[in-house]
Amino acid sequence: MFRSFAKIQRQFGSLLSFCEVCPKKRPLTGGLNYSTATAERKKFYEDVSISQGEGGLYEINLDRRKLKTPGGKLFTVPNEALAIAVATEWDAQRETLKFYTMHLTTLCNTALDNPTHRDKDQMISSALKFLETDTVCYRVDEPHGLVELQKNEWDPVLHWIENRYNVTIGASSSILGPEIPEQTRDTFRQHLNSYNFWSLTGLEFVITQLKSVVLSLGMIDRHLSVEQAVLLSRLEEEYQIRRWGNVEWAHDYDMYELRARTAAGALFVHLSSESSTVKRKLMQD
Structure with a gap:
């Protein structure tokens, strides 16, 4: 089978x-x-x-x-x-x-x-809270190398999602982060509401792993691969590792495990949205 x-x-x-x-x-x-x-x-x-x-x-x-x-x-x-x-x-x-x-x-x-006894509205609200602290929206003022890296790697994804969903998100180096317009929240809320309960379970899991609504939707929409999304979510950490080195196997293990969880969540979203059956060719003896 x-x-x-x-x-x-x-x-x-x-x-x-x-x-x-x-x-x-x-x-x-x-x-x-x-x-x-x-x-x-x-x-x-x-x-x-x-x-x-x-x-x-x-x-x-x-x-x-x-x-x-x-x-x-x-x-x-x-x-x-x-x-x-x-x-x-x-x-x-x-x-x-x-x-x-x-x-x-x-x-x-x-x-x-459903161990937390939540409905779709509660799950959507929980997912959208990550928009306020989205990984790609929080920028640093220094060092210069990391500032440029964030700009070069995160800006294209941020511009893509703003154009894709016709929203404004922005980025900020303030500790308070960017001010997300209410219209943007409403647009994403309406979009997330189009997912069924099962798909939302997977999407919320992915958002939790990447700490980013932007990267998660970029991956679910197949604009980003799993590997790209994970690397972008760990941009600052990867920069520090390249600069100062890492603890032998720990970095690779954390990276592989995050990829596994993220990939599984994305696959779950797609498969739980699947309505057709897998067709088999019937073979006669």
Whole structure:
């Protein structure tokens, strides 16, 4: 059945390539660690499959047992593409289950259990709070090299999103940041409201990772790659590392892990918006 995942790979290959993480424990951030996300457990199944249940929803089967959420609900997803992606996470596990690497499963659990009991309006308001402190909007006055780097790397993305959504955002070196016009907030609120609850769950997760609405929408709209978005979100840190050096493996690990979480969130947004099923060619014996 996992041959069907090839279609998803062709569509979202650039995202999937970053969905692996280094084998080290670290809790998920962004409000998603309500379950024991850092735990490991001995693998207790051999086969993973998906099936379509009531209401057209898709379920994940571990041998003959149906997967459930941490809250005890039946684990169901809205379409076949997302079901295959989640099933692939479970199929990729070896002797032990590394839950902290299963970002798509965790995002589905969050959407299903909704542990913070929020509705769409509350999620949108939470996401838009990052606009006030957006990474690309806060600039430094010195050193000159970093000032120029921020201008050269962040300005093009900022101009792109202002033109794309016909809004004004701006940038500032003031500790208070730029003053975001109310019309800009309304435009983004209306845009975010077009996403369904599941997609908003993924988008909010991405925004939390990058600390930026601008970079997140740039990536979701495919103006930026995962790698570009992550590098731009870490611009000042990368500048300091090039100048002063870094702690051996720590920098690379943090970079790879951020890429994995960001890629998984972006993939989740796209797959949870998918309405069509993955078509299979039926073969006769």
